[in-house]
Amino acid sequence: MALNGNGKNGRKRRKRWIFLGSGAAALLLIVVIVSAALRPNHAIDPDKLATVERGDIARSVVATGKVQPLTGVEVKSKASGIVEKLFVDAGDRVRAGQVLAELDKEQLQAAVGESRANLGAAEAAKQAADASYQKNIVDAEGPDVPFLKSDMQRAQDSYKQGLIALNAMQDAQKNYQLALNRQMSAQRNVQVSKADVAEAEAQIAQAKAALDNANENLQYATITSPIDGEVLSRDVEIGDAVSSILVLGSQATLVMTLGDESEVYVKGQVDESDIGKVYLGQPARISVESFKDKKFQGRVTKIAPLGVEKDNVTTFEVRVSIINATGELRANMSANAEIILEEKKDVLLVPEGAVIFDKDKSTSVDLVDPKSDTGRRRIPVKVGISNGVKAEVLSGLSQGQQVVLQ
CATH class of the missing domain: 1.20.5 (Single alpha-helices involved in coiled-coils or other helix-helix interfaces)
Incomplete structure (x- = not known):
């Protein structure tokens, strides 16, 4: 147990x-x-890490605007009428003087015929007035007056001597008086006929002007290109009514828009805080939505001397011109012109988000340091230019080092 x-x-x-x-x-x-x-876990999220690398960086200002042809023309007609023929379409290349369109010429040709007939009538009236004037001048000189006066005096002497009858002497006196009256009447008519000649000349000048105007209108019915370029838009079709620019001015019918796109420009606005850094001839890079992976090279060619204030912000108009030999840039494309203020090649770069600024404006970064209690180590660095995304590193870092994004 x-x-x-x-x-x-x-x-x-x-x-x-x-x-x-x-x-x-x-x-x-x-x-x-x-x-x-x-x-404590001192491991750093990989998404918060960035590597110091080499590359190019530029400090710039951006002017946003539209692509415009350096030479652009709105084609309007000097004559009113109906579009009868169109010889080009949008996208066609044209030369200066090339016929673009024609208006119906029937009424214009009729106006030319009427004006020519009026000129003929005025010239005929002038000939008649000249003939009357010349006749009055001759009559005003009275070529038969001296002869008839002598004849009258002989008749009077003969009558006193009893050689002729009274009625013969009276006939001689009558003939002389009639000639004298004709002379005086012709002298008065000279001024009248002279005025008739002047009026006829004025009628001729008026008729010639009307004929010239009719011929010009007939010529205006043929619309030609004023420049070498490209048809950017065709704004009328056959049968459309066209109003004259001579009558309606800027309100006249737009027939076509032409432009020379071998050289284009971007017109944008630059803030007054940056305009002092922009100068003529300054290089620029232009980007458009149609070519997202391509940059076009340009230069500043115009800076407005007068700023425009809007919503308490003053901006200045800047024009950046681009040689468009390939024709890739087209009118009215939205574009950003990046005006290069300063550019560095093959320099050390670090994301701006990794740079720490203290109250004294000194700069530093956090390096990855697994041996540290916090997994990171802060070191001072010196930075150069920045583009808003990355900053140039002048000293303090080496290529390949990993920094922590703040």
Whole structure:
């Protein structure tokens, strides 16, 4: 019985030790887990890391605007009428003097015929007035007056001598008086006929002017290109009515828009805080939506001397010209002209988000340092120009080092 009791007690003691051992192990595991959970984790999220690398950087200002042809012309007609023929379409190349369109000429040709007939009538009236004037001049000189006066005096002497009858003398006196009256009347008519000649000359001048105008209108019915370039838009179709620019001015019908796109420009606005850094001939890079991976080279060719204030912000108009030999840039494309203020090639670059500025405007960055208690180490650096995304590193970092984005 005693052995059995000892055996049972031994088994109880072994179970108790096993239980205590398991509890101690479990407690140790809990302590390890809790310690691991409470221990600071200094690993840095890879998304917060950036590598110092080499590249090109430029400091610039951006002028946003539209692509415009350097030479652009709105073609309007000097004559009114109906479009009868169109010889070009949008996208066609044209030369100066090339016929673009023709208006219906029937009424214009009729006007030319009427004006020519009026000129003929005026010239005929002038001839008649000249003939009358010349006749009056001759009559005003009275070529037969001296002869008839002598004849009258001889008749009077003969009558006194009783050689002729009274009625013969009276006839001589009458003939002389009639000639004298004709002379005086002609002298008065000279001024009248002279005025008739002047009026006829004025009628001729007026008729010639009307004929010239009719001929010009007939010529204006043929619309030609004023420049070498490209048809940017054709704004009328056959059968459309066209109003004259000579009558309606800027409100006249737009027939076509032409432009020379071999050289184009972007007209944009630059803030007054940056305009002092912009100068004529300054290089610029132009980007458009149609060619997202391509930059076009240009230069500043115009800076407005007068700023424009809007919403308390003053801006200056700047024009950037681009040689468009390939014709890729087209009118009215939205474009950004990046005017280069300063550019560096093959320099160390770091994201601006990694640069730390203190109250003294000193700059520093956090380097990845696994040995540090925080997993990072702050070092001073010297930065150069920035483009708003990346900054040039002048000293303090080497290529390949990893920095922490703040």
